Structures are given as C-alpha cells and as structure tokens.
Amino acid sequence: MIRGNRIFLSCAYWAFVLYVFVPLILMVMMGFKDSKFIGFPIRSWTLDWYSGVFADAEVLSTFGYSIAIAVLSTIASVVVGTWIAVLLERSRFKGWGVMFGLTVLPALVPGIISAIAFRIYARYLGIEPGMGAIIWAHAVHNVPFVVLVVMARLSTLPKSQIEAARDLGADPLVAFLRITLPYLVPAILGASIFCLLLSFDDFVRSFFLGGYDPTLPVLIFAKLKSGMSPEINAIATVALVLTAAIGIWAERFTRRANKDTN
Amino acid sequence: MTQDxxxxxxxxxxxxGETVALENLTLDIARGEFVTFLGPSGCGKSTTLRILGGFEQPDSGRVILDGTDVTRQPPEKRHVNMVFQDYALFPHMTVRQNISFALELKGMDRAAIRARQDEIMDFLELGAYGDRYPGQLSGGQRQRVALARALAPDPALLLLDEPLAALDAKLRGQVQQELKSIQRRTHKTFFFVTHDQEEALTMSDRIVVMNDGRVEQDGTPEELYFHPTSRFVAEFIGETNLISGEMRGREGDAVVMDWFGQTLRGHASGTTPRPGETITASLRLEKLGFHNARPETGNAVQGRVVRKTFLGSRMAVDLAVEEAQGATLRAFVDAETGQAVGSDPVWLGWDSDSMAVLRD
Structure with missing residues (x-):
C-alpha cells in the first residue's frame, strides 16, 4: 500500500515536471530552428535568430529599459518596505492589524484591476504614462513582498543584540545602522532579487502605464500580434536564462548568508 | 576611594501589569564590591539588573550612580556595561571589532583603540582570536569576548546576567575562579545575577537574596550560609535541617525552644519570637558532631542511624531521635566517622550558636 502510494506520488511529480517544462523546452528548441514556421519537424538548426536579436537595436534598448525600470522600482520598494517592516516588527500599537493588512493588500489585488486603478489615478494626478508611472506601479506592487521577507528576518534578531549595542554607547539610530541593518542584508538582498524579477516580468501594469517605449514583455506581445516567429522564441529564451540565473544565484546566496549569521 | x-x-x-517585580527596593553597592543578586526566577533580580543598565524604567524611586541620578538616562549615556546571558556578540563583527565597538562610539582615535584592544585581549587571553567571528568560537571563548567587550570602555559598574548559565559544569567552575580573579585585578564593581546558590557562594563578597520582589537577606556568603534569618534563605542556600518547635523563653542571647520534648538552644538574629509561638530553626548538616558520651555542647540528643549515604569525601547520615518522637536529623560527617557508627545510639551535639532561629 505504502509502496503503491510512493510510486503514484513520484509519477504525479514527474508528470507535473513534464507539464511545466515541456512547453519551455519546445519554446527554446524553436528558437534554433532554421525556418520561419514554428512546428515540427525541425530539419535544420541555426543561430541566426539569436544573432538577429543581438543586432536588433530596438530589442536591446527594450532590454535596457526593462532592466532600468526593474532596478529603480526595486530600490523604491526596498527602502519603503524595510522602513514599514521595522516599524511593524518593533511594536504592537493600536491599529497594527489594519496597518499590516493595508501593507500586504497591493500584493493581493488582481493585476488588471490595480493597473486600471493606477492608470486612472495617474491621469488624475497628471502623471504622464511612461517610465516614472511604471516604476511607481511596480514599486507599490512589490512593497508587500519586501515587508514580509524583512519582517520574518527581523523577528529572529535577538532583542539582546540591540540592547548590547545601546549598552555600549550606540543611540537608537547607530544601533539600527550598525546592528539591525547588517543583520537584514540577506533578507533585503533576497527581496530585491524577487522584486527585480517581478518587475522585469510584469506585463499588465507596464502595458497600461507605459508610454511610447515598450518594456520587454510589451514588446514581445506587440511582436506576437504580427505573427509568431522564432525570433520571439530567441528573445524569450534570453530573458528566461537571465532571470533563472539571477534567481538561482540569489537563492543560494541568501541561504548561505542566513547560515553564516545564525 | 570615597566613602559614599x-x-x-x-x-x-x-x-x-499586575505583577510586582520589585517592591520598594533600597540598597547601596560599594566601590569594588562583587555583589550577587540571588534568587529563583521571577524574584526581581533581573529586573534590578535591567533597571541599573537602563533597559527598564522603575515606576518610582531613583538610581544614583556615582552621585548622579541616572534613573531616566538611556543605556548609551550610562557608565555601566553588561555581559548578557546569551552574550549578544555581534555575529557580523570579528572579536576585535566587537571589542572596539564601544571605543569607536566614544570617539577614541585609532591608535588608542588599538592599544586598548590589545590590552584587554591580552588580559583575557584572547590574543589568538582577534580576527575570528563569534560563530567560530567555543562557549567559553565567547563568554570571555563578551566580558572583554563590556570591560573595554572601562565602566564604573559591570552588570553580569547569568553569564555562566550556558557553560557546562566543568568549565563553569573554572570560569567562576577566573571571573573572581578578574574582578580582583581590575578593582571593578561587579553586579552579578544568578539563580545558582553555589555560584553565588563561590564568587561574591556580598550576596543579596531576593524573593518576590523583596530582599530576603543581605550579607556575606558566610553570614547567609551559617546565619540565615529566614526559612527561604536557609532552604535556598545549601542543605539544612529545619527544626520546628515551641518557643519557651530566653537565656541571655539564646532562644530556648521545645522540640518534641527536647530542650534546644539557638540564636535569633532576624526575628524576635515570643514564648508560646511556633518557631523554626536551621541547623546546617556539618554542624552536628558525633560523640560517644553526652557532649558538653549547648545542645545534645541521642540518635540512631537510619540510613547512610556515601558522597565521596563525606557521608550523609540520617538519624532518628527516639526521645523526640522519632524525628530525624541529617548530618554530614567525614567518611571514616560515618563508617564507624553502628546500630547503637550515638550522641549528637551542636552549639546553640550554630542553630539559627528563622523568620517564616
């Protein structure tokens, strides 16, 4: 019975892996196909689509644009998120629950709804669609993730660490900068990577709040409308490799950093 | 040295909230003293320490440090440092950086910091570990780094919050001696908090026994051990015979009591019982002497051995006193004496001075 269960579970697991990865593998394969039409059979292979991508000024500048948005929105999220996390973790004041709920809410609102809301609000405030508006929307959406990750880390900081710093002559600000902040570094780094990936990957907010320049997902969408081509597969593969590499590195880094300081 | x-x-x-942690505590600590606050958990000893460190504010009353009222001063302004129970070493800093943390904040220049680091690390034999991180040190080494870090800024008062609790028994004994010798050599005032009576007896110049937010007794280790004034202190420190009986009267300094028909004499230091009251006296196990004939001591009864427990260097002997309705006494004697006593009744004698009449 137990043995049967185990076989069933492992089959289910591998079925799940196939389900997730087969489309990705197909997408990557088609990027190397020496033909304009996507589909089997693949008679010959080529790197032309890739050289095309790296020669295409529009694609490259879009990459840069998306990365710039990701970096700037991440900085904003991390500063605001860490600030809120410290405030929430340190004390339980009246209205704590409400404040925590409101903080986490942006992560739960469906993307399309928050995108439309942002669009209306941006027009009301007179903010032009474009880079600033996208950064703003991404930052707001990502703050909750920073808050949750940083709060979790902060809750494991022994109270005696701060007391020791105070005891040795540090005022509250110095104690925060020299003891709390270094302790939070792994969490802040982890949260940053997550924010970078969320922003880089976002379509809905970027689409609704974007100006004339498209971000990468918006560009891919635009290209799709004019027909499927292995060029898109090549762009997507580059993005996939880049984000996966950063994600895996960050995961390993934060795990090691957590181990070191505990 | 001043007198204040x-x-x-x-x-x-x-x-x-509803719990009274400290009730109207008044106490002086002299310069260069090794004072231990001893008591069970929740007795108020840690609260006192945290108030001295500046981590808690008293509801009422004042703390005067070196002539200045520091009651409302934050910890960073006080000339007081603390060794934390979990050491609270900064994990992302090396031993050297941990030690220099307070020195940098004092605004000392680089050369002076370096010199002080070397001095304190040399003093505590940490020279070889300067570039290690706390995670790379053993428990005993961490304990010494915590001490070095707290001593580095040269505080007027050093607070120690059960700093030996995390060490194993063997190391603890060694560190106790070390701590005492460090305190002697630095002439610093140590305020030590523990629930371990043996630790308190070994190291302290003075012990303050706390219970329920109040001082039970305040004195030297010897005073507390041999002349406890309350039942709580007698039972908390060491092992003792508690002898309950009726107060009869006084003979000079001695209190005369009736113990199941036996007349015993003790001394009362912390209490003034009245005749007819039920009183309890504490008699330390090693104060009971064994004799072949009725001894000339203030108190003498005959007992029969019930049980002997061999403890290595000595023996614990339980005796039943038939003339006192079979009430038992326990005595510590050296192993030879213990082995020599047989089934015949033996005379037990003790001075009236060694039996302390307690306040309940």
Whole structure:
C-alpha cells in the first residue's frame, strides 16, 4: 500500500515536471530552428535568430529599459518596505492589524484591476504614462513582498543584540545602522532579487502605464500580434536564462548568508 | 576611594501589569564590591539588573550612580556595561571589532583603540582570536569576548546576567575562579545575577537574596550560609535541617525552644519570637558532631542511624531521635566517622550558636 502510494506520488511529480517544462523546452528548441514556421519537424538548426536579436537595436534598448525600470522600482520598494517592516516588527500599537493588512493588500489585488486603478489615478494626478508611472506601479506592487521577507528576518534578531549595542554607547539610530541593518542584508538582498524579477516580468501594469517605449514583455506581445516567429522564441529564451540565473544565484546566496549569521 | 557608595538604589518599585517585580527596593553597592543578586526566577533580580543598565524604567524611586541620578538616562549615556546571558556578540563583527565597538562610539582615535584592544585581549587571553567571528568560537571563548567587550570602555559598574548559565559544569567552575580573579585585578564593581546558590557562594563578597520582589537577606556568603534569618534563605542556600518547635523563653542571647520534648538552644538574629509561638530553626548538616558520651555542647540528643549515604569525601547520615518522637536529623560527617557508627545510639551535639532561629 505504502509502496503503491510512493510510486503514484513520484509519477504525479514527474508528470507535473513534464507539464511545466515541456512547453519551455519546445519554446527554446524553436528558437534554433532554421525556418520561419514554428512546428515540427525541425530539419535544420541555426543561430541566426539569436544573432538577429543581438543586432536588433530596438530589442536591446527594450532590454535596457526593462532592466532600468526593474532596478529603480526595486530600490523604491526596498527602502519603503524595510522602513514599514521595522516599524511593524518593533511594536504592537493600536491599529497594527489594519496597518499590516493595508501593507500586504497591493500584493493581493488582481493585476488588471490595480493597473486600471493606477492608470486612472495617474491621469488624475497628471502623471504622464511612461517610465516614472511604471516604476511607481511596480514599486507599490512589490512593497508587500519586501515587508514580509524583512519582517520574518527581523523577528529572529535577538532583542539582546540591540540592547548590547545601546549598552555600549550606540543611540537608537547607530544601533539600527550598525546592528539591525547588517543583520537584514540577506533578507533585503533576497527581496530585491524577487522584486527585480517581478518587475522585469510584469506585463499588465507596464502595458497600461507605459508610454511610447515598450518594456520587454510589451514588446514581445506587440511582436506576437504580427505573427509568431522564432525570433520571439530567441528573445524569450534570453530573458528566461537571465532571470533563472539571477534567481538561482540569489537563492543560494541568501541561504548561505542566513547560515553564516545564525 | 570615597566613602559614599558607587550605586544607590533608592526605594525602587517596578510592576509589569499586575505583577510586582520589585517592591520598594533600597540598597547601596560599594566601590569594588562583587555583589550577587540571588534568587529563583521571577524574584526581581533581573529586573534590578535591567533597571541599573537602563533597559527598564522603575515606576518610582531613583538610581544614583556615582552621585548622579541616572534613573531616566538611556543605556548609551550610562557608565555601566553588561555581559548578557546569551552574550549578544555581534555575529557580523570579528572579536576585535566587537571589542572596539564601544571605543569607536566614544570617539577614541585609532591608535588608542588599538592599544586598548590589545590590552584587554591580552588580559583575557584572547590574543589568538582577534580576527575570528563569534560563530567560530567555543562557549567559553565567547563568554570571555563578551566580558572583554563590556570591560573595554572601562565602566564604573559591570552588570553580569547569568553569564555562566550556558557553560557546562566543568568549565563553569573554572570560569567562576577566573571571573573572581578578574574582578580582583581590575578593582571593578561587579553586579552579578544568578539563580545558582553555589555560584553565588563561590564568587561574591556580598550576596543579596531576593524573593518576590523583596530582599530576603543581605550579607556575606558566610553570614547567609551559617546565619540565615529566614526559612527561604536557609532552604535556598545549601542543605539544612529545619527544626520546628515551641518557643519557651530566653537565656541571655539564646532562644530556648521545645522540640518534641527536647530542650534546644539557638540564636535569633532576624526575628524576635515570643514564648508560646511556633518557631523554626536551621541547623546546617556539618554542624552536628558525633560523640560517644553526652557532649558538653549547648545542645545534645541521642540518635540512631537510619540510613547512610556515601558522597565521596563525606557521608550523609540520617538519624532518628527516639526521645523526640522519632524525628530525624541529617548530618554530614567525614567518611571514616560515618563508617564507624553502628546500630547503637550515638550522641549528637551542636552549639546553640550554630542553630539559627528563622523568620517564616
């Protein structure tokens, strides 16, 4: 019975892996196909689509644009998120629950709804669609993730660490900068990577709040409308490799950093 | 050296919600003293320490440090440092950086910091570990780094919050001796908090026994051990025979009591019982002497051995006193004496001075 269960579970697991990865593998394969039409059979292979991508000024500048948005929105999220996390973790004041709920809410609102809301609000405030508006929307959406990750880390900081710093002559600000902040570094780094990936990957907010320049997902969408081509597969593969590499590195880094300081 | 105390705790009361942690505590600590606050958990000893460190504010009362009222001063302004129970070493800093943390904040220049680091690390034999991180040190080494870090800024008062609790028994004994010798050599005032009576007896110049937010007794280790004034202290420190009986009267300094028909004499230091009252006296196990004939001591009864427990260097002997309705006494004797006593009744004698009449 137990043995049967185990076989069933492992089959289910591998079925799940196939389900997730087969489309990705197909997408990557088609990027190397020496033909304009996507589909089997693949008679010959080529790197032309890739050289095309790296020669295409529009694609490259879009990459840069998306990365710039990701970096700037991440900085904003991390500063605001860490600030809120410290405030929430340190004390339980009246209205704590409400404040925590409101903080986490942006992560739960469906993307399309928050995108439309942002669009209306941006027009009301007179903010032009474009880079600033996208950064703003991404930052707001990502703050909750920073808050949750940083709060979790902060809750494991022994109270005696701060007391020791105070005891040795540090005022509250110095104690925060020299003891709390270094302790939070792994969490802040982890949260940053997550924010970078969320922003880089976002379509809905970027689409609704974007100006004339498209971000990468918006560009891919635009290209799709004019027909499927292995060029898109090549762009997507580059993005996939880049984000996966950063994600895996960050995961390993934060795990090691957590181990070191505990 | 001035005569006024280094620390004056003046009528401090502290409550946490409904719980009274400290009730009207008044106490002086002299310069260069090794004072231990001893008591079970929740007795108020840690609260006192945290108030001295500046981590808690008393509801009422004052803390005077070196003539200045520091009651409302934050920890960073006080000339007081603390060794934390979990050491609270900064994990992302090396031993050297941990030690220099306070020195940098004092605004000392680089050369002076370096010199002080070397001095304190040399003093505590940490020279080889300067570039290690706390995670790379053993428990005993961490304990010494915590001590070095707290001593580096040259505090007027050093607070120690059960710093030996995390060490294993063997190391603890060694560190106790070390701590005492460090305190002697630095002439610093140590305020030590523990629930371990043996630790308190070994190291302290003075022990303050706390119970329920109040001072039970305050004195030298010897005074507390041989002349406890309350039942709590007698039972908390060491092992003792508690002898209950009826107060009969006084003979000079001695209190005469009736113990199941036996007349015993003790001395009362912390209490003034009246005839007819039921009183309890404490008699330390090693104060009972064995004799073949009725001894000339203030108290003498005959007992029969019930049980012997071999403890290595000595023996614990339980005796039943038939003339006192079979009530038992326990005595510590050296192993030879213990082995020699047989089934015949033996005379037990003790001075009236060694039996302390307690306040309940």
């Amino acid at each position: 105390p280094l620390v004056r705790i003046d009528q401090i009361t502290k409550t946490f």
